[in-house]
Amino acid sequence: MRKLPTSKATQAASLIEQAISMREWNGMLPSERFLAEELVISRTCLRQALAILTSKGVISAPERSKRRRILITSKTKKRLNQVVLLTPKPELGSNKNLLEQAAHLRGFLSKSQYQVHILSPSLTNKDSATEKTIKSLTENFPLALWVLYQCPETIQHWFSKNQLPSIILGSRFPEVSLPSLDIDYRAACRHATGLLLAKGHRKIGFIRFRSKLAGDSLAYAGMLEALNNSGHADIEAPCVFRHNFSAENLVHKLNASYTSANPPTAIICINTHHFITTMTYLVGAGIRVPQDVSLICLNSHEVFSSFWPEPTHYTTGNRLMKELTQMILNVKASGSETHILMPDLVTGKTISHCP
Incomplete structure (x- = not known):
């Protein structure tokens, strides 16, 4: 029977090494802050884990203000294994509906072994997001397919220009060449x-x-x-x-x-x-x-x-997330097509004749 790691640092090192072997990152590890948040550990514990990987020759020694280089190569075939929902709406905020939609998406993609993340960085609320800030964000998820939800025009154009695997969940701005899924x-x-x-x-x-x-x-x-x-x-x-x-x-x-x-x-x-x-x-x-x-x-x-x-x-209903799931699984065939769903009317009781 395989012996389980005993310390948090050893467990973290094992998880990072496994992610490297699956080619989740390309050339460089993400920032320490990102890794600590993903693994839910302290920076001190993370640095102990990185020291273990350095001693094994998996990553480079620390250099001031630089990310760690990955020193080993994997024969594992590179494939998209993450979906990042990029949105200006905070994950832990007022938009419970967004979290419910993400939960449905996780369920539909579970058999395909995709991980679904929600990111709400401050740059998604600004039309002045720079190439540098967007690039820095995406480098943490090199094997991700990006779902752009209610993102400003600058971000749609950046993903289109840099040809990252992405789908716009919502309406597409002019001159953006990305597949999109929208409600009419x-x-x-x-x-x-x-x-x-x-x-x-x-x-x-x-x-x-x-x-x-x-x-x-x-x-x-x-x-x-x-x-x-x-x-x-x-x-x-x-x-x-x-x-x-x-x-x-x-x-x-x-x-x-x-x-x-x-x-x-x-x-x-x-x-x-x-x-x-x-x-x-x-x-x-x-x-x-x-x-x-x-x-x-x-x-x-x-x-x-x-x-x-x-x-x-x-x-x-569930039609939006079901359609998005199919687009994610067939993203290479989607090109820059626009998929439009017409919503159904729920009659309700909040409209009446003009007083």
């Missing part, structure tokens, strides 16, 4: 706007992020198409709420509108957290949903089943 927000928002127009609403609000996200722009384009093609002469210009990632900021903008003389009688929200913030604000302000204001969300969340009235929203 344009068609969904056009349909949602049509529902509201049919119920007599003529001033409709639209909530989107202040930052430039391709999906937000497509949804808004669908809304404008429905308004412009409706044939109604009394339609007012849509009231667009642009905000950052703060609920407080969105509430401030909503309050300014709903204390004015002519607020919108209906609102379309792209994201579920927009919907939840908006609905709770309206209830707190004594504004009834849907009697006074109608609400529609273009996405779904499991918490919606606990809401009353039940939100009117759109959903793809």
Whole structure:
């Protein structure tokens, strides 16, 4: 029977050596900080593990401000074995829905022996991410396929330019040559706007992020198409709420509108957290949903089943993660194709005739 390592440092050294043999890293080890976080050990314990590998000739001796070189080569065939979900949304934050989707993805990929990671570095929240910062991030995962979720245009262009195995989960910016999987927000928002127009609403609000996200722009384009093609002469210009990632900021903008003389009688929200913030604000302000204001969300969340009235929203169920799994397993054949899913309407009870 194989003898198990006894100390944490010996166990860590064994895990790192195994990863090297599987060619998870190319030429250089990741940074000490990254390795310590991945192995859930202290820097002191990690350095003891690295000293063991140095004495065995697996990696180079430490050099000031430089990463350790890998000194052995493996005959193991190099293959993608990791999926990194890159997103500006924090893994341990308010977006529980993202974690649920990642859990589904892990389940679908488990038989193919893929590891699924979620990364939310600060550079994904900035349009000014540099080539150096993105390259430094990707070097820690040389055998990864990257799933870019709600990433800014600069990051999509960088992955496209450097031809790293990647899939955009969401809408693709112009001149980006990467496969993408998207929900048809344009068609969904056009349909949602049509529902509201049919119920007599003529001033409709639209909530989107202040930052430039391709999906937000497509949804808004669908809304404008429905308004412009409706044939109604009394339609007012849509009231667009642009905000950052703060609920407080969105509430401030909503309050300014709903204390004015002519607020919108209906609102379309792209994201579920927009919907939840908006609905709770309206209830707190004594504004009834849907009697006074109608609400529609273009996405779904499991918490919606606990809401009353039940939100009117759109959903793809498990179809999104199932389709993404197939694209990951066949990434070489995907080219720069765009796969579009049309969500289903859940009628709910948050839309009504214009008061």
